[in-house]
């Protein structure tokens with residue numbers, strides 16, 4: 026509930042609009058390119074035309090990922106088949122020759138794979154991808170995975186009964202997706218690409234075609250599109266490559282089918298389309314103007330020269346976007362954000378776009394500032410300093426990638442293999458990428474950058490202009506068009522060259538002395554304390570070469586919020602936007618270009634925190650930066666402006682979806698309007714500023730207890746010396762984190778009358794939420810029992826809702842136990858459903874809860890809930906972030922290490938009867954609080 030204002034700061038950067046289309050011939054892109062392919066991948070093709078990519082990799086050790094890419098998506102649908110590619114994807118989980126309907130997910134859960142239909146498969150315009158992440162690289166599990174993929178390839182039964190049952194699921198998905206955001210992107214696509222095939226083929230389909238789908242019509246799509254020539258199987262993991270290859274051959278060699286048909290083009294995209302204007306209004310949309318021109322598709326296969334050109338033009342776009350960001354970060358910003366870029370529309374064309382996220386009502390001012398920068402760049406190009414800053418960033422990311430090449434994750438490598446299949450991007454070794462970059466770098470000049478960018482960017486002459494927002498612009502379309510034309514006539518001046526700056530925080534005084542230095546005997550975490558009270562915990566790992574994670578915890582966080590001053594810590598996540606005393610936030614971007622660093626603080630329950638990703642090389646600077654933020658925050662006005670813009674936007678769309686309406690009201694309902702846990706008025710947020718933040722958290726930044734965790738590719742003694750020079754050199758800190766016992770307890774309302782709140786979204790969307798008060802986190806066995814109960818609840822609800830409504834979604838269940846509020850915790854269930862289905866959903870949840878109260882769950886359900894939990898525990902310390910979750914508070918919350926070590930044995934000791942006891946204690950049918958979110962103007966469906 027708290028912290029919801031942080032996530033709304035929208036970073037705007039134009040991304041490529043869509044990937045390139047796959048040609049129908051089955052050769053590999055590297056067969057015709059001068060980019061050398063990474064030799065550690067093994068590529069193969071079966072006689073039937075199916076391709077595969079296999080690679081041994083052991084990060085995380087003893088695990089694997091399997092991906093099946095089918096080059097069939099919504100573009101392949103005829104007019105009467107809209108939504109079928111996605112429908113078929115769903116049918117992959119609903120029965121095949123060897124796996125009966127409803128059994129696949131269960132089978133995977135028993136093997137420890139937590140599964141949700143859409144998290145493990147996805148359908149886009151061009152392809153459908155099936156994914157399995159194997160928690161163990163044992164051959165039996167691999168064989169199961171290959172068997173399931175083989176079933177999906179050609180053995181799905183797609184019976185009429187299963188189609189009818191699944192239809193409801195897909196219609197629910199369609200209902201859930203129908204948000205202001207989705208409607209806006211659909212409209213935008215149809216405005217800019219009115220003739221394009223893809224603009225009429227958003228993968229979800231239409232109610233009409235989905236309702237008309239039958240077993241026969243879906244099978245026709247399936248047998249036509251799921252053919253060997255359309256499929257690539259990818260297996261990356263801790264296996265012998267030869268054995269995987271043999272397995273693929275064994276499972277897939279018998280598959281035969283017709284040749285793959287060519288995928289219809291996504292276009293046409295008309296290059297001469299110009300001069301049209303659109304105004305699109307939705308109360309949830311903040312103001313944005315998009316100026317766009319289409320051009321022909323530039324066919325550029327992956328090659329050394331093409332990558333050089335791509336690098337050059339991307340530097341050009343990045344510099345323009347850097348200039349625009351600088352304007353957005355001023356104390357009087359002309360816009361909230363703006364961006365310029367060019368992307369391919371599949372292989373049908375390319376689009377150059379200038380996008381302005383204006384302050385509501387101020388589109389003219391925003392457009393003016395953005396057009397100036399766009400024209401300035403095209404007229405005068407870039408400075409050497411700007412190119413150098415971008416090169417530093419690129420050089421560092423390439424060098425970081427090369428240094429950690431040997432410990433890339435299975436998922437990252439699967440991603441590289443997917444990019445070969447999907448975009449024909451050749452996976453070459455990070456070392457060869459680095460070598461090509463360094464060879465080319467001397468030729469990267471401001472002139473070369475401008476030339477490459479101009480070659481690709483389509484001139485914005487007589488462009489298409491689209492306005493979106495809450496209120497139409499004054500003067501409508503004509504005003505937009507006229508503003509654009511006037512601005513294109515204005516004279517523009519050259520950009521001034523910024524002087525260079527150096528980081529002003531490298532000396533924090535006499536290095537601190539280490540007063541204790543011990544090692545945890547079980548996990549080998551080294552625990553150090555400095556004379557000033559700062560705690561430091563270290564763990565060297567070989568998991569990821571050249572990578573370091575740093576955590577910082579400072580006493581404070583949400584616990585500073587009181588009933589009288591409930592927003593004390595609210596702006597803390599914007600501390601970094603105010604920069605440092607010596608440097609603005611924007612200047613820091615230039616000064617720190619080319620460094621791998623994180624900056625800023627988050628709010629935790631009783632701490633301010635940071636989790637930084639850095640490298641051994643940049644660890645000293647990372648520690649300098651964190652220490653500077655604590656000791657000399659800049660509190661510059663531009664950070665307040667950023668905060669207020671995001672708050673205003675957040676409130677403007679507060680009721681636009683059932684989820685956001687619930688988020689807005691739930692805290693106040695549960696806490697009986699306790700100000701610490703309730704959304705305050707917009708006015709209260711808008712009045713916040715840095716003066717108040719300094720008053721409210723300054724003392725904590727200056728004196729609060731500090732604990733630092735460092736995990737990864739580190740030399741322990743060097744890390745200790747670096748912390749000694751920075752945080753260890755500060756004046757004395759409080760030795761322990763505060764308990765905040767003086768805060769009044771957090772309570773859960775005694776009023777169990779059902780509540781109804783309203784949203785302003787579509788008239789069929791409802792959200793049902795039931796919350797039970799539970800307990801705090803102090804008893805580890807109770808915490809694990811409730812976690813198991815959460816998983817059992819999810820398994821049972823999925824089964825039951827499907828039975829009751831003929832549809833399944835992934836209803837959520839969540840157990841949260843407070844570490845800091847005595848006796849406080851919650852267990853909740855959320856289901857987003859059709860308004861008509863509210864009574865049946867309520868009834869189904871009620872039945873599941875009743876059942877959990879009256880009898881132990883079956884051994885099978887118990888196993889399906891438990892195995893994924895055990896697997897995640899087994900794999901927890903195979904990543905640096907897993908380690909950091911134990912290292913970060915190893916001294917102040919030492920018992921967490923003990924809990925981790927005993928967790929497996931405690932889980933194995935739990936029985937279904939234990940869950941029943943726990944359910945009876947906390948989850949009785951009448952002790953939950955129901956909150957129902959309904960569309961505005963819809964009367965309340967029948968109560969229970």
Ligand SMILES: [Zn+2]
Nearest residue numbers: 111115143198
């Ligand atoms: Zn779906």
